[in-house]
Structure formats: C-alpha cells, structure tokens
Amino acid sequence: MPPKQRKIAVMGFRAVGKSSLTIQFVEGQFVDSYDPTIENTFSKVFKFSGQDYQLQLVDTAGQDEYSIFPQSYSMNIDGYVLVYSVNNEKSFEVIKVIHEKILDMTGKAQVPLVVVGNKTDLTMERIISPEQGKKLADSWNAAFLEASAKQNRQVSDIFGKIIYEIEKAEGNIKEKGGCSIS
Numbered sequence: 001m002p003p004k005q006r007k008i009a010v011m012g013f014r015a016v017g018k019s020s021l022t023i024q025f026v027e028g029q030f031v032d033s034y035d036p037t038i039e040n041t042f043s044k045v046f047k048f049s050g051q052d053y054q055l056q057l058v059d060t061a062g063q064d065e066y067s068i069f070p071q072s073y074s075m076n077i078d079g080y081v082l083v084y085s086v087n088n089e090k091s092f093e094v095i096k097v098i099h100e101k102i103l104d105m106t107g108k109a110q111v112p113l114v115v116v117g118n119k120t121d122l123t124m125e126r127i128i129s130p131e132q133g134k135k136l137a138d139s140w141n142a143a144f145l146e147a148s149a150k151q152n153r154q155v156s157d158i159f160g161k162i163i164y165e166i167e168k169a170e171g172n173i174k175e176k177g178g179c180s181i182s
C-alpha cells in the first residue's frame with residue numbers, strides 16, 4: 001500500500017514545546033535552548049496500524065489570544081495538535097482561543113484534534129491537572145494526552161492519536177459500542 005499523505009498543524013502558545021515535540025518525534029533529540037519558531041515543516045514516514053503515513057508536520061509560530069489566525073492553517077490541514085504546557089495557565093487558555101478560531105476558519109463543527117499537555121517532567125511546577133486537560137478535550141470530542149518532549153514520553157503517541165482521529169473523521173474507523181461508561 002502506498003503511504004497516505006497527511007498534513008498536521010502543531011499549534012499553541014509560545015514556548016510550550018511545539019518545536020521540541022516535533023523535533024523529538026522526527027529526529028529523536030531534545031534541544032534545551034529556546035529559539036522561537038516562525039514556521040517549519042517537517043516530514044516523516046510513520047507506520048500506524050500496518051499503514052505507512054507520509055506526515056507533513058507544520059510547526060507553527062507561537063500564538064496568543066490576539067494573534068491573527070493564519071488562513072493557511074485552515075486549508076489542507078488534516079488534523080491539529082494543540083499544545084499547552086502543564087506549568088502555564090495562560091497556555092491552557094490560549095488553546096481554547098485557537099480551537100475556536102480553527103472552527104471559525106474551517107467552518108466545521110469538529111476537526112480531528114489532539115490536546116497535549118507538555119512538560120510533565122516539571123512536576124513541581126505543574127498547575128494544570130490531567131483531569132482539566134482531559135475534560136477540555138472531551139468537551140471538544142478530541143483526544144488527549146500528556147507528554148514530555150524532554151524525556152521523550154508519549155511523544156510518538158501524539159502522532160499515532162492524531163492519525164487515528166483523522167481516520168475516524170474520514171469514516172475509516174468504527175467506534176466500539178454505542179455508549180460509553182465513564
């Protein structure tokens with residue numbers, strides 16, 4: 001089977017670790033220094049559920065609540081990874097604004113989305129609990145996970161999850177059962 005091409009935008013507030021997560025996934029390394037991104041696109045072939053995916057990952061510039069949402073991020077993007085940092089309240093608020101803008105700009109009620117709480121290694125500085133992250137993701141019908149780019153924890157899972165969400169939106173995955181118990 002030829003690889004499926006999928007384009008994913010990684011978005012969030014400044015310095016939450018968008019580049020670090022992307023680089024950890026693509027190149028398997030973590031860089032401690034901070035170099036703000038304008039925009040970078042990375043490419044990686046990733047096998048998920050027996051299928052090769054040619055992923056294009058758009059590592060976007062940090063946004064805040066006042067940023068203009070670039071129109072290009074509402075077109076030809078198959079899925080979104082929204083990153084906040086578990087030690088930064090503002091970054092958690094900013095993904096709510098970005099989510100709203102994505103729906104506005106795409107004109108859709110729902111898009112394939114993974115919410116990621118990054119920097120779980122900073123245990124003493126944590127402000128946002130996993131429950132808060134999960135609750136927000138659930139309210140959007142999105143996937144959720146926490147990660148650490150620094151410790152390479154749950155990093156490739158982010159991209160597995162977004163592929164799953166994209167496949168689900170395309171009708172290629174049937175959800176189990178008709179009701180869920182939580």
Ligand SMILES: Nc1nc2c(ncn2[C@@H]2O[C@H](COP(=O)(O)OP(=O)(O)OP(=O)(O)O)[C@@H](O)[C@H]2O)c(=O)[nH]1
Nearest residue numbers: 015016017018019020032036037062119148149150
């Ligand atoms: N402790 C810790 N630090 C991290 C982690 N991920 C990123 N950082 C650090 O956080 C800072 C910002 O990381 P970046 O990956 O550049 O963040 P970004 O979201 O791409 O930043 P912008 O390009 O400004 O939007 C850097 O100093 C990273 O080393 C993590 O999981 N744990």
